[in-house]
Amino acid sequence: MPAEPSNSDVLRNRVQDIMTFIQGRLYYNRPDLEVKGAQYNAALLFGMLTGLSGGKELIVGEPGLGKTTSAEYISALLYRIPLGAIWGAEVSGHPEQTEEKIVGRPDLGRLNQGEEVVVWADFALLPTKIVDEINRLPETKQSMILDGVDRGNWRYLNQMTINSEYCLFATANYQDRGTNTIVAPLLDRFDVMVESKHPGPNISWMIGAEDSPQGLLRDPEREVKLRDCLRDGGWSEEAASVCDAFGEAVEDRLKVPTLRADDRTAIRSAAGELPFDEDASALMRCFLAELSFCCKYGQKRSNEQCDEGCHYTGYLCYQVQNCPSNRLPMSVRRYAQMLAWLLGDSCVGVEHLQAVLPYTCAHRLHWRDDEDDTARTGRRTDVAAIHRAREAVRAVTRRYREQSERIKEALAIGYRIYEGEKADPLEGEHPIYLQVMLDLGIEPGRRDFSNENAGL
DSSP states (O other), X not given: OOOOOOHHHHHHHHHHHHHHHIIIIIOOOOOOEEXXXXXXXXXXXXXXXXXXXXXXXXXXXXXXSSHHHHHHHHHHHHHTOOHHHHHHHOXXXXXXXXXXXXXXXXXHHHHHTTOOOEEEOHHHHSSEEEEETGGGSOHHHHGGGHHHHHHSEEEETTEXXXXXXXXXXXXXXXXXXXXXXXXXXXXXXXXXXXXXXXXXXXXXXXHHHSOOGGGGGOOHHHHHHHHHHHHHHSSOHHHHHHHHHHHHHHXXXXXXXXXXXXXXXXXXXXXXXXXXXXXXXHHHHHXXXXXXXXXXXXXXXXXXXXXXXXXXXXXXXXXXXXXXXXXXXXXXXXHHHHHHHHTTOSSBOHHHHHHHHHHHHTTTOOBSSOSOOHXXXXXXXXXXXXXXXXXXXXXXXXXXXXXXXXXXXXXXXXXXXXXTOOOOOOOOSSHHHHHHHHHTTOOTTOOOOXXXXXXX
């Protein structure tokens, strides 16, 4: 008899069925990303990974190409939230947006009685959050959502509501006269940036000929019930039960699975247990080493620029202006593990990293040279930021493969020295060798290999 499928296999099949339903009935698109020989649409794939992992995603693109609607459909099916309730909780980016519409407002009736009670906005309470056209928020108002986006903590007056589970999608049109710069601290809080592309003339013409699929995920009665629950007690067991009832109704009516809260918890747990293989771990360390290293100033700093003719001109440390925060490896780890889980792999490998890295660092890298550089690199199919990040990942991967065995040996010897073994660390041209020496408390270039006060 064939073995019974594991719970993880069952959940994986449910998620894949949800993706198939969205692609076939709700969000028409063309594949633009290949992972391990399979074709995916990057916007849909990373939207699913964001919802499954509880991440934060920035979706860029032209107006009307499905940035917001794709996030709405993913949220409805992964979190069992009626589409009308998602619409009601969305925040629109515009110059006059207020904290009262985003986070909460005083209960004026209770305030007249001397009680300070907050009526929380649906945006702050729902586990899925969508900010439409976030780059139309003035820079001074982007700070209103900074802490909530980062930690799920929403403050108003002297009260706070905390999301035990949440994911966030934000859309942004390309820069025009009505948009603002997204401040660096807010940009860094997004795990990934992805582009929602035009689906091509044939699919676009088909979309225009059909009725809108939005009605498939509407449930006016439960939308009202959910709104009442949020007003009375915030996100509670009663609100969750309304969402579960909606999900069961959708499964019965559309024959498409949805996910319960414990399903999402089980998926995150299973994905988080997947290890990184030796090459994936070493490659990621090389990537981080190139982004953070500076031979002159000790590390990359956004207010310091390398000199012309630096010995490390061919590495990212010279080409990029800023040092990445620790949120970058956290985003890479989370999304690479979730991608490996979705593909049914037992560990995270180099191919998973290559798929995830361009989208996790595209919005975080500030290039020394801001020009598009298309003339030198040739044609491209991605928005410039993702294109340049993808080229950077390819370059680092190429450098790693040229000396992968020596790099892995250098890392292994470094760990053994840290554990007390008497040995000399390996030296080499790549910044990773110098970073290993620094972790061991060794000044690069010196031959004193004591591991006193080591920090590896």
